[in-house]
Amino acid sequence: MSFPVLSAVAWPYANALLHVGNLAGAYLPADIFTRYQRMKGRRVLMVSGSDAHGTPILVRALDEGSTPEAVYRYYHERFLELWQKLGISFDLYTSTHTENHFRVSQTLFRAIYDNGYLFVAKEKQWYSPTFGFLPDRFVEGTCYICGYENARGDQCDKCGNLLDATKLINPRSRIDGSIPELRETEHFYIDLPKLQSRLEAWLETRVGRWRPLVVNFSLGLLRSEGLKPRPITRDLKWGIPVPLEGWEHKVMYVWFEAVIGYLSATIEWAQLAGDPKAWYDWWYAPEARTYYFIGKDNIPFHALLWPAQLMAAGPRFGALWDGTQAEFNLPYDIPANAFLNLEGQKISGSRNWAVWALDFLSRYDPDPLRYYLTQVMPEHQDTDWDWAHFLRSNNEELVATWGNLVHRVLSFTYRHWEGRIPEPGPLTAEDQALLTQIEAGFAQVGEHLEQVRLRAGLQEAMRLAREVNRYLERRAPWALVKQEKKDEAATVMYTALQAINHLKLLFAPYLPHTSEALHRMLGFTQPLFGSLVVEDVEDALGPRRILRYRGEEATARWEPQPLPAGQTMEKPTPLFRKLDPGIVEEERARLGRPADTSTT
């Protein structure tokens, strides 16, 4: 069955580097799932981008005496570098600071406004004579709950309570220490109570199919407190201007605007592809399936607020955008992951209690990281990154089971059959049984991948690799060669090579780099996968860089691929490096150390 698939991946805030927890939560699961969908031949698109706006980027810029734009551009570059090194195969990785995203967001805002889901309300906020209205976290003062003198407007770091910023005692601006005053301001609110019953009816159709964490939590929020109107504009200069006369000096709240990126990135992709209507396949076609890969902290935004925005805009968006009239597709699934801890503690960037992804990849290869992160992927509960466990995962599982299987088969064949895939005699029942079992993996691993049970899929593939190791022990081709039964040994090695060639594909969504390397060693000349290309583009907001997966040359299919006898192999080299146990203490010693994370 074929249907369009959209892999919508959380947009990282461009104000900090990404760590392994971010990868395990959203980026790696999305990539594994998407590579599988491509191999199935489905019309799949994976999109995301850097979240360029919002207060965290302003904070970072102020802390460093830089500008929000410079901060965003620095981290955006680091993200592009990471996706290329780790092989996160976005069809388009863009950002929210694009002319297209501005237009799409403003059109969606306008559609929601036209449909009567917005209203204006007045509120009081701290106003600094030097800056203007201050975001809550830009105000410091004495906590009215515990008396701590350096509480932020949004939350007190001492007692942990979330605060009402207007109640802070002795407020001062975090930017320049100036004393702010309370002033009245006006903002647009989205009228979520109007959408409550429609959202609830829609979420109920997801019960039993979505992860309990996602659907029960979202329904619980709706039923216990009900949705309240939520502000969607702010008094800032960095962001997307409100598209209404007299409001241009205010910008959209970043929670409202960033999720629109899923839509705007799809539209941008269609424009780059030279087919500006191609995005209809994912957003309008009723059979399309849209998957949102996020961490659990993001559930309300994707299961409640983003669907509410899509419902509120409705066909009015298309009417304003290009004259079409259709309802948007709502999320088909939101396979949110829990959190990855680190050595028993929560990951904390500010305390440098983190394994930074780019730093990791400066010392280790991408596929061992992908393997370990899949093994500990927090699909049902919080899990833990442990360096000793990473070492064992690499040395005792990846190297020992899969890497060793490949190496023993390839090197033995290469030595005894002049570097060619041997010509087999008639396959015995045992040979045939092995191949049947491995070929069944396409259905079994595939079913796990369809259900976004990524760990289970990888475990099944590893089980099959062990089956091939067991087959080799039983058939002992090394003994057959010594007994002058080389023809029989040729059949065994042919069978084992076919099995490995299948496993190469079963592992490919998880371990794309080493599957590609194995593919070449087996003598294939057309690549399994395409490549990730960074491109320079320019619009009214200036030059910028995007990442695109170019899959025109890719040949990987989710089905057994023949490996012809007589095909010339490459001289085999190990797929994986065995790691020195000393890395455990080395890496642990890095944790918690102050690190230079400045952007300049």
Add this chain to the structure above:
RNA sequence: GGCGAGGUAGCUCAAUCGGUAGAGCGGGGGAAUCAUAAUCCCUAGGUUGUGGGUUCGAGUCCCACCCUCGCCA
């Protein structure tokens, strides 16, 4: 404090509808020598967070409590 998700073998995790608690790794013993000392076979081990309840039967359903995490206040 409210809502939600979790708590299962030394470690990381499974367990459809309630039906003999499983796998990998690690530990112990053995075989083999093609392979990065990797592999293969055998084996040890758990009062399923605690205490009650429903049931012929509970990891699973109900109640209370403890702990972890997320969202909200």
